[in-house]
Structure formats: structure tokens, C-alpha cells
Amino acid sequence: MTMETPxxxxxxxxxxxxxxxxxxxxxxxxxxxxxxxxPANPAIDDNAECQSVLASIxxxxxxxxxxxxxxxxxxxxxxxxxxxxxxxxxxxxxxxGRDIPLSSPDPRTRLSITEGAVRELVRAAGDGVDGALVxxxxxxxxxxxxxxxxxxxxxxxxxxxxxxxxxAATVRQRVYSELLAHTELSVDAVDVTVADVHVVPDLDATxxxxxxx
Amino acid sequence: xCYWTGHPxxxxxxxxxxxxxxxxxxxxTVAFAVLxxxxxxxxxxFATRIxxxxxxxxxxxxxxxxxxxxxxxxxxxxxxxxxxxxxxVSRKSTDRIRRRKPSSxxxxxxxxxxxxxxxxxxxxxxxxxxxxxxxxxxxxxxxxCWVLKEVGGYSYDEIADELDITPAVVRGRLARARATVISExxxxx
Numbered sequence: 107m108t109m110e111t112p113x114x115x116x117x118x119x120x121x122x123x124x125x126x127x128x129x130x131x132x133x134x135x136x137x138x139x140x141x142x143x144x145p146a147n148p149a150i151d152d153n154a155e156c157q158s159v160l161a162s163i164x165x166x167x168x169x170x171x172x173x174x175x176x177x178x179x180x181x182x183x184x185x186x187x188x189x190x191x192x193x194x195x196x197x198x199x200x201x202x203g204r205d206i207p208l209s210s211p212d213p214r215t216r217l218s219i220t221e222g223a224v225r226e227l228v229r230a231a232g233d234g235v236d237g238a239l240v241x242x243x244x245x246x247x248x249x250x251x252x253x254x255x256x257x258x259x260x261x262x263x264x265x266x267x268x269x270x271x272x273x274a275a276t277v278r279q280r281v282y283s284e285l286l287a288h289t290e291l292s293v294d295a296v297d298v299t300v301a302d303v304h305v306v307p308d309l310d311a312t313x314x315x316x317x318x319x
Numbered sequence: 320x321c322y323w324t325g326h327p328x329x330x331x332x333x334x335x336x337x338x339x340x341x342x343x344x345x346x347x348t349v350a351f352a353v354l355x356x357x358x359x360x361x362x363x364x365f366a367t368r369i370x371x372x373x374x375x376x377x378x379x380x381x382x383x384x385x386x387x388x389x390x391x392x393x394x395x396x397x398x399x400x401x402x403x404x405x406x407x408v409s410r411k412s413t414d415r416i417r418r419r420k421p422s423s424x425x426x427x428x429x430x431x432x433x434x435x436x437x438x439x440x441x442x443x444x445x446x447x448x449x450x451x452x453x454x455x456x457x458x459x460x461x462x463x464c465w466v467l468k469e470v471g472g473y474s475y476d477e478i479a480d481e482l483d484i485t486p487a488v489v490r491g492r493l494a495r496a497r498a499t500v501i502s503e504x505x506x507x508x
Contacts, residue, residue, distance in 0.1 A: 132494065132497060132498055132501075133490070133493075133494045133497075136493070136494075136497060159501075162501045162504075162505070162508075163497065163501065165504075165508075166450070166469075166497075166500045166501055166504055167469045169446065169447065169450050169504070170450065170454070170465070170466070170469040170470055171469065171470050172447060173368070173447050173450050173451060173454075174361065174364045174365050174368055174466075174470050175361070175364075176447055177364035177367065177368070178360035178361040178363070178364040179360070181360055181363070181364070182360050183360075184355070184356060184359045184360065184363075185377070188377055188381060189352075189355070191381070192355065192381050192384055192385065193348065193352065195381075195385050196348065196351070196384075196385055196388040196389075200389060201344075201345065201346030201392075202346070222345070222346045225345045225346065226346070226347070229342065229345070229347065239331070239333070239334050239338055240338075240342070241334075241337065241338040241341035241342060241397075242341035242342075242344070242345060242397075243345055261338075261341060263334060263335060263338045301337070301338075302335050302337055302338055304333045304334055304335060304338075305333070306333060307333075
């Protein structure tokens with residue numbers, strides 16, 4: 107295949123017959139690809155040399171993505187000191203949320219639990235149900251006023267093949283009773299949404315399943 | 320075991336990106352660690368190809384993940400957390416490049432002479448090795464645009480924003496990079 111490369115930076119050069127005599131340059135063809143080959147252009151679509159160049163553009167793009175994927179696969183381990191300094195730098199304080207008051211036997215002492223800690227409690231309660239993984243956990247309502255009813259909204263992922271309704275009901279019950287046992291929140295409702303399913307990788311299989319993306 | 324319920328600790332590595340991102344947004348550092356281990360190698364590889372430096376890539380990815388942790392709750396679609404992380408990594412990578420030297424100096428100069436013949440190129444073990452050579456030999460500005468476009472999937476305007484150059488410059492660099500990459504890789508067809 108012969109390929110003509112447009113002379114870079116020579117806008118005055120307008121006699122370029124283009125690739126395969128189509129009148130289109132490499133850059134034009136790349137733009138055409140970027141637009142999903144739409145609107146269809148017969149001068150390109152019916153030109154064998156243009157088609158060959160389009161295939162080349164797609165090929166080197168796909169190869170570039172393969173290259174980065176291969177770089178990643180060749181170096182799957184993260185440096186532990188890098189990992190350590192990352193997690194030393196991130197802080198949970200910003201995510202602590204509202205302060206939820208707790209009654210105190212001593213009137214001089216003010217006790218409270220953070221919204222973040224309650225979310226953690228909810229996650230642990232839901233995760234404790236076989237086949238369930240908690241995702242988002244949101245607390246709706248006036249947390250700062252003792253006794254005012256609140257609503258808990260959580261999303262869960264359920265193990266593929268497990269009984270969805272039963273798991274969702276158990277999660278709801280477990281979250282409710284944990285909140286009752288460990289907080290003074292007045293829980294009006296626990297809404298559970300099944301947002302996802304997950305699978306246990308087949309340990310006998312030799313191919314490693316990819317990420318859960 | 321979970322410290323108060325006595326139930327087995329759930330294996331978060333089974334969770335989807337969406338679930339992990341949601342938990343991270345709620346402050347679950349363990350879920351965030353799983354997410355980082357899952358996508359860290361790709362993010363580092365991507366940043367390395369942009370910056371051309373493993374050390375810069377490590378710093379850029381770490382900076383990006385700290386930013387991401389703080390901003391997670393603003394994420395609209397938790398299922399797209401990988402693409403979102405990739406965009407933050409590309410921004411932090413290009414920040415590092417800009418700090419290194421003005422982008423205008425990266426236009427045309429090739430880091431080293433690269434005029435190997437087809438026979439020498441065939442020494443590369445695979446077409447991916449060959450492509451790695453070709454990309455490494457591209458002028459830095461061209462390589463950055465190429466990786467952001469082809470691996471990051473960004474538009475000319477987005478790349479221009481990130482690199483602080485005009486879309487016309489991005490277009491020119493990509494045109495030259497494309498011509499070089501295609502002709503150098505022709506032998507591997």
C-alpha cells in the first residue's frame with residue numbers, strides 16, 4: 107500500500123489529490139472516523155485506498171490501547187510504600203457528615219456519633235447478610251434532633267443466583283435492628299434497592315476473570 | 320470476622336466498580352483500596368505513556384486519587400468511576416508536564432534520532448514493542464496528544480484545554496503523530 111502523507115503546515119498546497127485520488131487527506135479520514143463515518147461519504151467509502159488507510163488508523167489506535175493495557179498487565183503490583191502514602195494522605199474527616207446526638211447520663215457531657223460511623227454500621231450490618239454487599243448508604247431526615255424520624259436508603263449488590271427478595275428483606279431487618287441496638291435514631295423506614303449483582307469467580311477456571319467493571 | 324456481628328467479612332473484591340465507588344463516596348477506605356488496586360496499574364500505565372516518566376506517573380496518579388477521594392460524592396454515575404479516575408489522572412499528568420517546561424517547546428524536536436530501517440524495527444519482539452518504540456521516539460508534545468486521544472478518548476478541544484494549547488496545535492500534532500505511527504507500523508501489518 108502506498109500512503110501519501112499530507113505535508114504538515116502547508117495550507118497553501120491545495121493541489122494534493124488526496125489519498126487514492128479521493129481529495130481527502132489522512133487528517134480528513136481521521137476526522138471521518140471520529141464522527142463514526144457519518145454522514146456516509148461515498149468518495150471515501152467506495153475508495154479502496156481510503157478504506158485501507160481507515161483500517162490502519164483504527165488499527166494503530168486499538169494497538170495503543172492494547173499497549174497501555176499490556177503495560178498494566180505486566181506491572182500489576184502497586185508499590186506498597188506508594189500505596190501507604192496514598193492512604194496516609196486521604197482523610198475520613200471530610201466524610202464524617204453530621205453529628206448525631208446521643209443522650210448522656212451526665213448532663214455536663216455531650217455525646218454524639220457521626221453520620222459516617224452510622225453509615226459504617228449500616229454497611230457492616232448489610233454485608234453480614236450472606237450474598238449481600240452494601241453500596242450507597244444515605245440517611246435522610248433531621249439527624250441532629252433526637253427522636254425525629256429518619257429514613258435510611260441503601261443500595262445493595264446480590265450474589266448471582268441467590269434469593270434476591272429474601273436477601274433484601276434480611277438486609278432491611280438487620281440494618282434496622284443494628285441501628286436500634288447501637289444508635290438512638292428513630293428509624294421510620296429502611297429502603298433497600300438491589301442495584302447490582304456480583305459473582306464468585308470460579309476457582310477451578312484457569313482464566314482469571316477481569317475486574318468487576 | 321466483623322468485630323461486632325461475628326459474621327465473616329465480606330469479600331469486597333467481588334464487588335462491582337459501582338458498589339465500590341458508592342462505598343468510597345460514603346467514606347469506606349477499604350472499598351477505595353480495592354478500587355485503587357483494581358485500576359491503579361492501568362492508571363499508572365496511562366500516566367507513564369503521557370508523561371514519559373514512571374516517577375511522574377506515580378506522583379500524578381497518587382495526586383489524582385487523593386483528589387478523587389475528596390470529590391467522589393459529586394460523581395454522577397458511580398458505574399463510570401474508571402473513566403472518571405482516568406480523566407483526573409490525565410489532568411494531573413498534564414499538570415506535571417506543564418510544570419516541567421512550556422508546551423510550545425515540545426512541538427517538533429524528537430527526543431532522539433529515530434531513523435531505523437525496517438530490518439532493525441523487526442528486531443522488536445512484537446508489534447506492541449514496536450509501537451512502544453515508535454511512541455517513545457515521537458516528539459513529546461505529539462506523544463501526549465496521541466495518548467490522550469487514542470487511549471484517553473478525549474476530543475481535540477479537551478486535549479487543548481488540558482495541555483493549555485490551541486485546538487489547532489492539537490490537530491497539527493495529532494496529524495504528524497498519526498502519519499509517523501501509521502507509516503512506522505506499516506511493516507507490522
